[in-house]
Structures are given as C-alpha cells and as structure tokens.
Amino acid sequence: MPAETIWEVPEPLAAREVRLDDDTVTVVRRHGNPDAGLRLILSHGNGLAIDLYYPFWSLLADDFDLVMFDLRNHGWNGVGRRQDHNIPVLMHDHDLVFDAIEREYGAKPSVGVFHSLSTLVAILAFRSAYSGLVLFDPPLCKPIGALQELDEAAERAAAMTRRRGYRFRTEAEFAELLSYLPAFARVLPGVRELMAATTLRRTADGDAYELRCPREYEAQIMDYVRSFAPLLDLTLLSCPTKVLGADPTLEYAYLPTFDLSHMLTVDYDFLPEATHFLQLEKPAECVAMLRDFLKTNGLA
Secondary structure, three states: OOOOOOOOOOOEEEEEEEEEOOOOOEEEEEEEEOOOOOOOOOOOOOOOHHHHHHHHHHHOOOOEEEEEEOOOOOOOOOOHHHOOOOOHHHHHHHHHHHHHHHHOOOOOOOEEEEEEEEHHHHHHOOOOOEEEEEEOOOOOOOOHHHHHHHHHHHHHHHHHHOOOOOOEOOOHHHHHOOOOHHOOOOOOOOHHHHHHHEEEEEOOOOOEEEEEEOOOHHHHHHHHHHHHHHHHOOHHHHHHEEEEEEOOOOOOOOOOOOOOHOOOEEEEEEEOOOOHHHHHHHHHHHHHHHHHHHHHHHOO
C-alpha cells in the first residue's frame, strides 16, 4: 500500500442517537449491506474510535450488515462527567445500545466484534442474544500469579497516559507524534493520519485540536481494568466465541493478556508479528480469520 494512502470513512447509511442517561447519548451508525443475513456489531478500544478501524471493517462491508458505536466519551460522542466513565456504566450502556439496535433495525442474528476495552465490556455485560463473539486482544488477566503483574502494568500505562500531550496545533502534528511511538510502528500507511482525524476534535477556541477522549478518562479506565479483568471467564459464554490475540512472542503494547495454557477450551488464535493494534496492522488477515470462524460455526 503506498505511503500516501488516505483513508476516508464514508458517511453511514443511517445514524441514530441512543440515550444512555439524562445527559449522555451515543450515535449508533449503520454501514455495509443492510440486506445481509448476519449483523456485525462493532466497537473499539480505550481512547480510540470505531471509525479508526475502517481499514478493517471496510473489508466486511459488502457481505455483512455493519452496526457500530463509540463508547461514551469517545469518537462521535461529547464528553460527559468523569465520574460516570467506568466499567459498570459502560456495561449498562452496552445493554442499552444492543436493545436500541434491535429496536431500530430489527432482530437478526448478530455477532459482536470487539477490541480491547469493548471486549471486556461485552463479556461482562454478555447478552445471550449474541449468535457469536469475535474478541480482538482482550485485556484478560493471567490467573492468580500474574495479578501483581497486571496491576503494575496498568499503573505504568495509566501514569504514562496522564502525562501524555492532549492539545495539538494540527492533526498532522499529532500523526507525526504517533510515528515516534513503538505502539504505532507496525500500522498500515495512513492509519496514523486516520487516528488523528478520528480521535481529535477542534478545541472550543478553534485554535488547536484536543483528544476526543480526555487523557484522564482513558487513564481512569486503565485503573478499572485491573479490577475487572480477573473476573472474566470466556468458558462461561453460551455462544461461539473466537479470541484473536497479538503475537505472544512480542512485547505487548497495552497490558498482559492471558496464559495460553488456560485457553484450551476457547477458540484462540494469534497473528504473528502483530501487536495490540492488530486490526490496524493486518486487517486482511483479521478479516480472513473472522470469516473462517463464522463459516465454521454456521453463521455465514
């Protein structure tokens, strides 16, 4: 793919506000093929936005009804109260969004396709109405012995996030900054610019750009993750579930994931040479594995 690649997210076929509480809404958008028999419901990782994943989900648009949403205080959404930015509230939001999707677009077989933070939320708020789940690099904790490791990693990540810059003169300045970060070394050409376009907004004074999800909010979620990740048990899910992880031989870009010896009862694969941002690094490979999972389980 040439270095000058520009990713342009198309306008959705439909967009509907879903009220999450008295002061907060999220915008649920529909892309893809509404006549397809299978719906994919998509969301994103901490501090990101679902439009950032366009290099991945654009490869699914011809064959699936795509419905997606940003978590509160991310992406298209405004910024609400920081005290409401936590895992239990996100779980409640998830239920409201799922019900709104079925109410607005009708009931049909639906597979959740989530990354990182949204995987944790979807598992904890699990809906038996899902026909399947595809979870990209969930922040699962290794059992017992690694709880301290998880705590230390979460504390380091949260501290770094709180110190990170949050105001930028231009989107190009932000994209250039990303080019120096190891976590974004493997993404496709044009993805850093896409991240600038999808995770920044104009400041109130119009003179600069700021993070759509404030850094304090992103760090607060990292503090919550270490408390909730040990509670996750994928073996309790009642629908077919696929876990696609980063290359376990590489240094993680986010948090420790899971002990592979405890994954024998779960359909697990990893992508060689891919980090936590695997959908932005190897989208075609991610889509191929997703399609294989759907076909194997009679979902597509």
